[in-house]
Amino acid sequence: MESKYSEISKNIQEEAKKLLSQGKVERIIGFGRGVFTGEITPIFVTEPERAEELLFTPECDMMLAKYLLDYKGSKTGIVAKPCDTRAITVYLAEELIKREDIFIIGINDCEGLEENDACEECGVRNPVVVDLEIGQPREEEIEVEIADELEDMSxxxxxxxxxxxxxxxxxxxxxxxxxxxxxxxxxxxxxxxxxxxxxxxxxxxxxxxxxxxxxxxxxxxxxxxxxxxxxxxxxxxxxxxxxxxxxxxxxxxxxxxxxxxxxxxxxxxxxxxxxxxxxx
Amino acid sequence: MVDKYLLPHRGEIIKVTQETGSNLNIKTFRIRLLDEEVRKKFKFLPGQFVELTVFGLGEAPFGFASSPTEEDYFDISIKETGLVTEAIHNMREGDQIGVRGPYGNNFPFEEVKGKNLVFLAGGIGLAPLRSLINYVLDDKNRDQYGRVQMLLAFRSPEDMLYKYDFSSWENSPNTMVKYTIDEECEGWVHCVGYPHELLNEELDLNQPDTVYFTCGPPIMIRFITEELKNSGIHPADIITTLEMKMSCGLGKCGRCNIGRYYVCKDGPVFDLKQLEQMPAEF
Amino acid sequence: MLKVIGKNELGKLLEKLNDKFRIIAPVIRQYGKKERVEYHQVEDFDEIFLDRQPDTPPKKFFLPQNERLGEEKSGEQVFETGDRKTLIFGVRSCDLKAIDILKPVFLDNDFTDTYFEKRLENTVMFGLGCSKRQENCFCDSLGIDPLDAENIPVYMYDDGERLWFDVRAGELEEFFADLPDGNSEELERLKKDWQSGFEDTKIGIEVPIPFPELVAFNAPFWKEVAANCLGCGVCTYYCPTCFCFGFFWEKREEEIDKWRTWDSCMFPLFTKHGSGHNPRETQDQRTRQRIMHKFSYHPHNFEGVPACSACGRCISQCPVNIDLRVILKTAEKHLKDEEGVKSGG
Known part of the structure; x- marks a missing residue:
């Protein structure tokens, strides 16, 4: 299991480094780890040498899409879970961001996050929009139901x-x-x-x-x-x-x-x- | 008996004066505190401000526009901009209003005794200066100050405030008053143009021992202070008031600070020397 | 006097104290998956949980998030203090320090805040030493002793099995008189042990306090340290020292109550003028205000004491794990470099 995530992280780092050094994006929004806290925190990488700070683990439960709004009009890469790509899709549909401004590094075969109960109700395991895929997509469809504790209440x-x-x-x-x-x-x-x-x-x-x-x-x-x-x-x-x-x-x-x-x-x-x- | 700093005293509006045309809509409210004890204890100084409460709606800060030499009441000039000011504008003589204060520091009217004074006002910025002008020009105090020069700027003749004061100001001993509007208009016999462009030609900036007081829109203050500095005036002799979102008036609630200074307590009056050492957040 | 009891005997002691005090203590509450330690009034003393720092500070017992000040038209003030004094049990050094930081703000000579003053007079706190570093705290880096505090009637230590009471206030001795005496040498040995645990994990923040105002304000790092800030108010609402407030009004029939409520410098509305102008328009400006207030403006105004007791809650509770220690370290580096440039180094 661990090796799967270190593999994903390694891929992200390699791709990020390429994108940054080739000048294809000005920055990459992704996940890093706090020096003292050891906890996941959103980071913004602009130099290729810093690409190795990027990582992905089942703790990466923050949604990063909103940060794209801070960088409208400048090419920005984003490490995106399938749910992040859904958020980006909503932004695209609402014309809040432009497709050409963003570069999506999408993570395939998401198995859900550790702390997030919502993952159990999510059937989207591969990115919805993506420029570069990390890992193999999960092909089979997932049946999930969204619990609704309100339904039976008066x-x-x-x-x-x-x-x-x-x-x-x-x-x-x-x-x-x-x-x-x-x-x-x-x-x-x-x-x-x-x-x-x-x-x-x-x-x-x-x-x-x-x-x-x-x-x-x-x-x-x-x-x-x-x-x-x-x-x-x-x-x-x-x-x-x-x-x-x-x-x-x-x-x-x-x-x-x-x-x-x-x-x-x-x-x-x-x-x-x-x-x-x-x-x- | 502890003073109730966070709850207002009750005041009554005893006079409402429509100052300007509908363009800016500024009115001056004369307010008298209802309780005699409170009224006696309520001592304010030029430059200070009060929080006025519209019961049930909210409160907002306003500088005193009258001189403390007028003892029984005080004047507040208000431009209609938001909820609270709109509600006050709808008030009439006899209506009640909440009064908290006085708060803040004051113009250094003691320290500048014996000096020449220059007042540079733009629009409703004249309100806090009027408190000091009327104090200085009061018969009891006039001989303690040197020459007084004023340059009062307004958008148009329709936007002038305190027109009823002008003749008494002009007729005060050793006092010169100039008026300017933004654009030429029919029947206007005074200056035309922005005040910073007129400073040198209309006023005597070369007299020694002079202190400059300026209030108005931030952009005007910026140009005027630059112009004064270029004319060799020392920043410590240029005095202005700052407008931030004062709320508690006690130097605590945290929204009006600029650097370590709470504008509601350490201000609103600052000299340019102080401002130059403060973080540029105003 | 020094007393020591088994932790299972705490109930008996609190039973006695309960006659005289309304007892507030840390207890566990479960909300969905989230387990939190919070201060609540306790009736069942078995509920008390001292094993880690509470998630919320005791600030709200001195400055409630919503506090009715009084009726506006009559000017009548309301003071909601109960029949008994309040005892807050198990307050760690950081949170004790935090109340000390609030005192000169609200008890200043110009405008003494009667509401805060009355609550303070009506409250007694029993301190509690930290036998180990708590999540994300760094009190020792700001000169706060995790194992002692000044001006506290009772300071406690928890060695896992037993609770030690260092009773310093004569008027409280009666409650402890018949408890077994503690061996002060043994306690000293324990404290030394705990102390060394702190020394091993100390970060050491050597930032100059107060930050030099203009240099720090104009420093280039604010955008960087605030880049991932969401702009919520968690850091300020969980802070034991943040005291910014606002007012709101509520109509009751003919009466109008004026309330005070917490507010946060992290919210754009906090400083937005009626005209629409906002002196702190962007999130990095607001983050700068929060940090500068704590480490520059406040210590400038209050004898060098920062408005931070290094409890670490702003770090632990931040939805995106922004770390105050990283900000301080960044400031440290920048301000030292700046110092070096100035002295020609």
Whole structure:
């Protein structure tokens, strides 16, 4: 097992070194390891000599796609898990980044990450868009189901569950910042004219924040689990968004981040769309 | 009895003056604290500011625009820019408003006694300077200061503030007042142009022992201070006020600092020598 | 007086203290897969968990994240202190130091913060020595002793089997009087042992504190150290010394309550003016503010003491594992080079 990841890391380093020294990219966004922490941290490699700092292990659970938005207009390479490529696909579909600005080093045959429960609900094991593949693609299809603990709850039970879960929120916005979908120029939380949501950690404000955020996720969230991993308070962040993922899939046969040519759910309108509500 | 720094006292608006046309929409509010004890204890100095509270909506900082020699009340001039200022603009005589303060340091009106003074104001930047101007030109204080020169800049005649003060300023002993607007317009008999371009021709910058006070838009302050420095004025003799997002007024909440200085407590009044040694974050 | 008891006898002692104090102590809480050690009021003393540094600092007992200040129209202040004093049990040296760092900020002569002052007066803390280095901490590099603290009524040591109590406040002696005495030489030997564990793992940060303001502010490394920062507020909200705050208002029928709430220099809205102008527009500017406040501005204003007690929580809790130690090391290198240039070296 270990050798598989050191093999992947070695390949990434070699390819990164080539790309950087040939001037094909200006930088590569990837994973490295902290000097003191020994933990995985996103790094930005600009010199070929530093390519050996790049690595890949099952601990690499951060989503890197969002950093691409910091480097619009300059050729940037990115080490991408299949979920990262789905995020990139959503960005391409929403025209937030240009395909020619990025170079995707995609990792094939992803077996999921150690700490991320969302991986158990992910059937995408190979990159969706890719410029250079690392490892052999996994050919067989994977059957997964997305658990939805809300499904069998009555509205009252759901409400009680949310209240309890989100009462722990300290409004640090780690979920929002870790989420690639949360890339608005100005988040509704940061608007003071008008103020949509109060800054207290009271039940009402916390609930408003998470519900409003979730509503922006429908048809865009890929259930990558970044929000949940980022949450320092251990809140079941995906309780809301998973429900919406399933709704988008079951009602509109739409799963975001699989096809860059396809417009996102909220960007399309068809006369024969079902009128079923998301909150039913 | 501990002072309640974080909760406001109640004040009453006793006069509202529409200063400018609708272009900028600036109004001056005369506020009187309701409680007599509080009113007696409330002593402010030119350059300081208050936090005004619109009950239930929020608070915002504003510099004093009247001289402390007028004791029973104070004036605050407000441009309509956001939620709180809009709500205050909708207030009338008799309405109540929360008042926290006074906060911050003040113009060095004691230290500059005996010196000549130059006031350079742009738009609503005249508000904090008016507090000092009216203090200096007050009959009780006038003989303690030397010559006073003013260059007051406005976008247009319609945007002028405190027009009702001008004749008393012009008629003060040993005082010269000049006015300028951005662009030529009909009926205007004073200067035209940006204040930094007019400094040398309209004012006497060669007199010794002079202190310069300047308030206005950041860009104006930058040009004026550069021009003054080029004319050989020492940075310590150029004094201005900074505008940051002051909130608590106590030097604690953390949003108004520039380097080690909390603008709400160590400022808002700084001289150029101090500013030059501060991180460029304003 | 020095006392020592088996850890299983702690309940009896706390039972006695419980009459006089509301007891807050670290306990384990499980949230999904996440196991956290948090300070909570405890009734069941078996729950107390002292084996590692709590994930959250005790700051909230002095500066609650949301704190009602009073009613605005009447100007009536509200102080929510309970019937008993609060005892925070098992506070490590870093967190004790953090409260000391907050004191001159909130108890300054110009504007004493009555809310903080009352909470402080109403609280007693029992310190707890660290028998080994905690995850990502580096208190010894900032001159903090992981095995002692000043002005603490009781400082404890946990040797795995037993709890030692160094009782320094006369008024608390009654609670300890009938416990067995500890052998101070034995404790010294234990402490020496633990101390050497710290020495073996010390990083040593030789950055000048305070950072020279302009040189550090204008240094070129801020973009680099903040490149992967997401811009969330975790580092500041988990920091035992970060004290920036804001206000919000809540209507209750006719009354309007003014509340104070934590705020964070890492959020763009923190400094954004009504006009839309923002003096700290980008994330590297905001990261610079956080670090400069801690290691330059604060020590400039408060007798050289940095606003950091090196607890390491900002590192452990950061969603992308940004490491304050790396930032300090980067600053150290740059500021030393700069020093070298200045002295002609």
């Amino acid at each position: 509205p009252e039970e759901r409400f009680e569950y949310f209240q309890k879960e989100f009462s722990r929120c300290i409004r640090c916005y780690a979920c929002r910042e870790a989420c690639f979908v949360c890339a608005c120029d100005e988040c509704f939380v940061d608007s003071n004219q008008p103020q949509w949501v109060g800054s207290s950690i009271g039940k009402r404000d916390n609930f408003t924040f998470h519900l409003m955020r979730a509503m922006h996720m429908a048809g865009r969230c890929i259930n990558c689990g970044a929000c949940e991993i980022a949450c320092p308070e251990g809140i079941n962040m995906r309780a809301l968004t998973k429900h919406l993922y399933r709704a988008a899939r079951d009602v509109f046969q739409f799963e975001p981040g699989l096809n860059p040519e396809e417009k996102t759910l909220f960007a399309t309108y068809r006369l024969d769309d079902s009128e079923q509500g998301f909150l039913d």
